[in-house]
Amino acid sequence: MKRRAIFSAAAGVLLAGLTVLFAPTSPANAHGNITGPASRNYGCYERWGSKFQDPAMATEDPMCWQAWQANPNAMWNWNGLFREQVAGNHQGAIPDGQLCSGGRTENGRYNAMDTVGDWKATNVGNSFNVKLFDGARHGADYIWVYVTKPGFNPVTQALKWSDLTRVSEIGNTPAAQWTQRADGVEIDVPVSLSGRSGRAVVYTIWQASHADQSYYFCSDVNFGGTTTTPPTTPPTTPPTTPPTTPPTTPPTTPPTSTPPATGACSASYALSSQWSGGYQAEVKVTAGSAAIKGWRVTLSYGSSQTVQQSWNSTVTASGSSLVATNATYNGALAASGSTSFGFIGSGTASTPTVTCTATT
Incomplete structure (x- = not known):
């Protein structure tokens, strides 16, 4: 369709x-x-x-x-x-x-x-x-x-x-x-x-x-350049429905992250774009010093949040937080491996507190 x-x-x-x-x-x-x-x-x-x-x-x-x-x-x-x-x-x-x-x-x-x-x-x-x-x-x-x-x-x-x-x-x-x-x-x-x-x-x-x-x-x-080393992690399957709301300003917020622990994960947040009434963000998830089987990222804001759509993860709103869980194809990460997901939110963009938990 x-x-x-x-x-x-x-x-x-x-x-x-x-x-x-x-x-x-x-x-x-x-x-x-x-x-x-x-x-x-x-x-x-x-x-x-x-x-x-x-x-x-x-x-x-x-x-x-x-x-x-x-x-x-x-x-x-x-x-x-x-x-x-x-x-x-x-x-x-x-x-x-x-x-x-x-x-x-x-x-x-x-x-x-x-x-x-x-x-x-x-x-x-x-x-x-x-x-x-x-x-x-x-x-x-x-x-x-x-x-x-x-x-x-x-x-x-x-x-x-x-x-x-x-x-x-x-x-x-x-x-x-x-x-x-x-x-x-x-x-x-x-x-x-x-x-x-x-x-x-x-x-x-x-x-x-x-x-x-x-x-x-x-x-x-x-x-004539140097021999290129391909990525060590496979590409992620693209979203079936890409974001469609056009931004009006480039990213302005630096990424925020939490440090990884052994067998755990970290996540960094970056604002991709924002416009009147909405914004687009991307989150990078990185495994710690050991491989993981799955991950869950919580974005804690100071007010109630609404997510319009997401890709490469399932993102749900829970009060003042957004909770993202991995897709079937990007949950397993090698040690120090990474993947990313994105979403479109409603309202005015603000920088959340980011935490990541992993299934090992």
Whole structure:
């Protein structure tokens, strides 16, 4: 079921009257993405998911800015960029210039990924790993990794099949052979090149071992930088209904936190944005010196609170406090591991006292 939301923000934040469709991610198509070097839509989600209405994105990350305006669902549904029934004929199914959107799959949801421009690039050496996260644990029939040929400039050129050279691949690999995570599995595909420098695109095709689903990812890299170490914790599943109320001011409140104890957790609060009658906040939860199985965060205010919506947790109001409990996919954290959740509250924003308790 699709929901329609209208974003109306102050000048420079979002186009007035912009209408976007939010399509909740269903378990059938919620698989995964390349988290390192981050694909275009996962990178935009990772950098801006908690502050996607921040006008600073327009100057700091203009390619993500255009993508969020074109269709925010391309980022919220970072794990659903796939086509069905391709039967291995990838070049026949996807025209030149449309490789990063999977041939304008999912009714054009990911079209902005094909936009030519200066996408944020990850610095890599000539040897690096492509990390694929699979939230549905389907594994792979195969994973093919390509890199654009020397001389290709993604800042000015649209990607074509003839621009690519296959540099690495993995054959049939059941999910049981992947690295196990609390909310999925992940696998590294090693890439080793020589003599490369400058900008390039890493293009990954993942044939999931589920029906006939082919996934396509564009990751922008800069050869000659330091080898990038992917995140040690898996990505969190995006909210099915992202926040829709536009902010008018940037964050002003510094994070507040409580120190972690052994086998416990800490939490830090940050005000993302506020407007007349409401505000958006984000809370980061971090495990202590031992792994935890679940967490509960209490935000204590000086007056009664109301929460409109939340993501990556269940947030309920209890008098002058808001109580958040982990989602099924982000409760288990490794020692010193972290996750985050967000919510939209009613009224005037104030800084709460934050406490975190953990299940070990």
